Amino acid sequence: MIPLSILELARVTEDVGPGQAINNARDLAGHAEKLGYHRIWVAEHHNMPGIASAATSIVLAHIAGGTSTIRVGAGGIMLPNHAPYIIAEQFGTLERLFPGRIDLGLGRAPGTDQMTLRALRRSPEASDSFPQDVLELQAYLAPAGREQRIQAVPAAGTNVPLWILGSSNFGAMLAAELGLPYAFASHFAPDMLLQALEIYRHRFKPSHQQARPYTMVGVNVIAAETDAQAHRLATTQQMSFTNMFRGNRGLSQPPIDDIETYWTPMEKAQAMRMLARSVIGSPETVRAGLEALVQETGADELIIVSDVYHHEERLHSIRLIAEAVGLKPA
Incomplete structure (x- = not known):
């Protein structure tokens, strides 16, 4: 991995x-x-x-x-x-x-x-x-x-070492021109991911810092023992995005049993578009989802957002993710 x-x-x-x-x-x-x-x-x-x-x-x-x-x-x-x-x-x-x-x-x-x-x-x-x-x-x-x-x-x-971050073609072109590594914010703005990565790799000019293109892709990942448990934990992030559309950037809220009771169909469509690059589920589901993302994007590195409400459950999520993809403990 x-x-x-x-x-x-x-x-x-x-x-x-x-x-x-x-x-x-x-x-x-x-x-x-x-x-x-x-x-x-x-x-x-x-x-x-x-x-x-x-x-x-x-x-x-x-x-x-x-x-x-x-x-x-x-x-x-x-x-x-x-x-x-x-x-x-x-x-x-x-x-x-x-x-x-x-x-x-x-x-x-x-x-x-x-x-x-x-x-x-x-x-x-x-x-x-x-x-x-x-x-x-x-x-x-x-x-x-x-x-x-x-x-x-x-x-x-x-x-x-400098990195260029972006969610559009502008950042991709600038990173390529300056010969810097490029991180795409697909954890909240996934629409132009593949196009931006292609532009960056095609236009990349080697620099003192970076001899070859290097891409990092952002992805929301929440892991739990079962898919159902992980999807419940994910409602915290889904509510945060919904609140943003409502003009209410408040505090993170604990997960709920049924997200459909929280958002409207339009809010759901908006949130799910922004959260389209999300991998949520059991370790098996997470492994398959991340492997598919790497194959699709050719990313050199993934950076995950595991937005889980309770600290201990978030620690558990990052441990399950690490084990799912076979990270080697230090």
Whole structure:
């Protein structure tokens, strides 16, 4: 099986506050490390009460401090929200503290709404300079030149590996042009997955960081002892998507017995379109689903979202997934 990684959302629930959510993320990372997962990434979101990872670099430091070998990174930093210089300082510092373990995935979406974007003191047009900002950030992470007057201390020379994240052809083309690895967000925006991967591979130009194309595909995976138990656990994520359509980005809710009593037919259609790349079921079902996804996409790596409400059940889910695909424990 190809490498398997985890995208962590630091979910705040009706029973778990932000501090415990972040500690749960650290605990999950420790379990994932022992199970043989390759990396754990944390996403930047703002003004979302149900997600506690807004201060992404701080959360990553907490997670990295509780682990020793698993790669830790951003999946991703929404670069239009920040000055590239500041991100270089933050992730260069992480690399100095945890050498050889830090990844920096970059996206051009704001990761929030327009009102919050104004609170961040960024304009919607900031995303227009995303390609130039990526190059600027890359330069700050490279060794400083002899005459270079502005250095990102202590980032210069760390060469933190960059990734381009995307859910459309734009990210695929940029990753290919810059010769960077590419991660597609098919766990919530699956429509253009195959087209974007084809564009990326066809247009890829080798770089100092990456000699050949490297793709990572996002997928929702929830495992339990039986298909029925897993589908019940999946109602937590389905309710979260339904609430998003209703304009209610609240706390994560515990699973329910019958999701059909929660959403309307239109909400169901919207949610299931976004969650189309989901593998939910027993270990046998999960194994077959992930093998089929790898065969279909040719992915070099999968990054899973296992959005399960109760922490112990989520730990159980990632263990069953690891065993299903034959990960080698550390």
